[in-house]
Amino acid sequence: MTLMDKFKSHHDSSSSSSDSESDGKPGFRKRVSTLRHRLSDKFPIHDTSEGRASMESHSTIKSDPEPPPEPNRPTQAELDKEAAQATAAATARPVRKGMLNEVKTLDTRFNKRGERRVTESTVSFTHATVKPKAENFSEYCMVIKRRFNEEGKQMSSILEIYSPYLIKAFQDILGRNRIHYIENRIDMGDLMIIEGTPEVVYHYRKELSEYRPSNANALEDTLSQIGLLLAYMQHSMGNELLETETFFGRGLIKCQWLWMIFRPGDLVYRPSTDELFYLCRTKYQQNGFCLVFESVVYDGKSFNRVQFSHMIHSFDTTRSISALSVIPLSFHKDSEGLRGRLLRRGEWYFNLQGVKTVTHPKLGRVVVDTKTYNKRPNHKLPSATHVSYGTKKCVCACDTCADSLQGEVTDSNHKLRKLNDEDKLLCISTIHGFVLSRKVWEKIRVDKLNPTCWQEDPMEAIVMNESVRNAILDLLRSPLFFSSSASTEMSGNKGKGFVVLLHGGSGTGKTLTVESIAEHLKRPLYVLTGGELGSTPEEVNTKLGDVLSLSFRWKAITLIEEADLFLQPPSQEDNLRTNLASSFHRNLEYFQGVLFITTNRVSRQTVDRAIFSRAHIVIHYTYLKPDERQKVWQNSVREFPPEEVEMSNQDFHSLAMHNIDGRRISSITRIAMMSAKTKGEKLMRIHFEAALVIGGVEIKGQSVSSSMWLEN
16 A cells, blocks of 8 residues: 555545544645645656546545544655656656558658758548557557758658567568568568568568468457558559559559569469479669579489579560560469479479480480589589578478588489479479490470480391390390499409400491490490590590490490591501500400490401500491391391281392392481372382392392482
């Protein structure tokens, strides 16, 4: 009980027991009135209704008799002390930030003396008041601060949000997209600042209007403050809101409105590359509108989010949104179909990790090996970036990557998890592959690559001794020649590879043998000629070493054709040729993998004996006999559908009587097939005979040379 309460209690008891005495003492009423005014001065905030009622009851006393002695009446010092304590308690009460459902607008302007002064604005927007409720502006849910120059032109506008309800709403709605508005300090916890146009409010106006807090007690205040926030956005943007809705509904846009359709955190589509991107942030620059977005890229070890930038150059006229170089996915005419197609492509991109042999409709067989491509000299990898709050740049979720804050992979044997759907959508559209037919690295569209369809029974196309063919296949089926543990299974550092020498005349089937073996083993075939190895020992050593190293990594079969220069016996008169052969032989001793070497040298006497000591198998090819040629003719039409071929055994026997090699048989078959297709006919003997004449083969005493055919 305060001193004032004690005093009132004591006075009330005295007055109730002797009303007549009080009425007879007029001096008492005067003293009570004086005390009431004194207490009113000392307790301006905590003056209660009970106290006021008590004072009013005594002020109506008509007589003013002298009061009896009051031993419990407080002294003046005690009254002053209690008044000071009450005042301190009133001024020290805690400020509740952002709890007033009103908006304060403050303007910074220049006065007549050129001094900056902060004043309360007299201009408001709908549903907001500007009357101050407290000197502490942070009690308001929002405070608008506008700055004007000396001419009175508004230079900037800042919205400060103190309301915990609004900040919680933004955090719930934006989720991980908060990082893209970090410049607006959405994650400050107790303060959110939006500079200039309230872009984040516009981007999430629908979500804000539909938002309901999980705390039911905060529902009324949250909805009220969201209404104020949306009203502020409408007031800031004015008639532009209605105008843009009309234009966007017709699929049109102006340059100054680009920010309105590109919301950070959404997916955007670039038609020129047929790719989807995750939009991180946007910004107007001097020459246009810059977008920064992310893709998922495989670097040979892991899948990472990598940032790219794209510029939409400024334009003065109205444009179609679909004609922009980048468009929001929501504006695509078939967004669902696009998502489905790119999702399948992303799954295929994920499957191309490691080393894969695939097929391109025009380029043929391609080896995809991103890790090897990225190790090339002077090749610069794109820098990976953090994908979102609290995550690594590495999309892979293996234990090795999860333990690394930077996403660095230290375990080369770690397994990658499957990508989620968003990661698959964001996978880039191209990948680098080694085109075996051209022997170069090329950037290839992922959706143009297909799994390789290996030929069935390719060995049937080889016309050779059955025992020799089976011996080669048995050896090549061994994993020893393609295993990294070969060095531990063989003694010393030599003899880890498998070398096969094929020698014989041109067109006898040497190359076809190697192609069929590679097809049978389902391995890529790396073919190059002796001339491609270089003209100096250093070039040969470097080139051959690189080729054999790649072939071993890809588990490919290597074929070196026309290697005559390296197979000739050494000569004291030609040191260069001798050094080239020496460098060639040295690489054969230390490589791992499988290597086929072909030469047109028929006699063993014309081949360096050193190569025979390094070759595991040496096969000599002779020219075909009639029965062998007949089988080659029959094999040459196997690649065509049976219903498109009308040939009997007698027809093939007749063709086998022409003494030509396997290469010319293949060439003549293609000419005959083209002739049949042009005429819309089945492939028949008459087409082959016409092709033989064109090819310069004598038929029934007549012959037409190739040179004559070219002249015609």
